[in-house]
Amino acid sequence: ALSDVQDLSRRTIINLTNGSPGQARQMATLLQSQKGARYIHGAIMVPPLLLGQPTSVTLCSGPSDVFRACTSVLSALGTPRHVGEDISQASLLDNALLSLMGGIFEGWVQALAIVQRGGVDEVEFATGLAGPFVKAMADWLPRIAESVRDEQYVGGSPLRMQLEAL
Numbered sequence: 001a002l003s004d005v006q007d008l009s010r011r012t013i014i015n016l017t018n019g020s021p022g023q024a025r026q027m028a029t030l031l032q033s034q035k036g037a038r039y040i041h042g043a044i045m046v047p048p049l050l051l052g053q054p055t056s057v058t059l060c061s062g063p064s065d066v067f068r069a070c071t072s073v074l075s076a077l078g079t080p081r082h083v084g085e086d087i088s089q090a091s092l093l094d095n096a097l098l099s100l101m102g103g104i105f106e107g108w109v110q111a112l113a114i115v116q117r118g119g120v121d122e123v124e125f126a127t128g129l130a131g132p133f134v135k136a137m138a139d140w141l142p143r144i145a146e147s148v149r150d151e152q153y154v155g156g157s158p159l160r161m162q163l164e165a166l
Contacts, residue, residue, distance in 0.1 A: 009036030014070055016042045016058065016077075020095070021088030028062070028087040038066045041087050043094030044077060051077050061089035104134075 013031050015024075024041040031037040042060040050056050056078025060067050067082045074080035083089045108130075115125045146152075 007036060012038040012066060012070060014040045014042060016044050019091055021091045024088040024091045040066055040070055041090050043090045045097060053078055057081055059083050059090040059093055062087045
């Protein structure tokens, strides 16, 4: 167990497991303060099948000098991306992106059920309409984020449009 290890002062630990920002901070405290290790916390943002591809992204947080020293090792997984000095940042962003992915997949399964019920070919729907639609909607993400950041929920909001449709 890690508690049995006395000295990690000449070691760099890279943790790429899923967890909460609080868990990342706890691990950093244990490894850096109590054991003397250099520590990077990260999150692999693709399923195992896609590891090693240039489009595979691994989010990493922690000291930038430690990240730079580990970049060649992390590059074997895909593209490592340093997201901040705060050790908990990779976990926070991982959880945010997984939340986004969950909503997208849930909506996608519902959309497929609707077109299937209506006799529309699912693959044709995906390539001909849904794919281009999702790409167009991605352009709205910065606009919606700006509205949330600025707390300005006025005209043109797709959320307002959905509410009015109900």
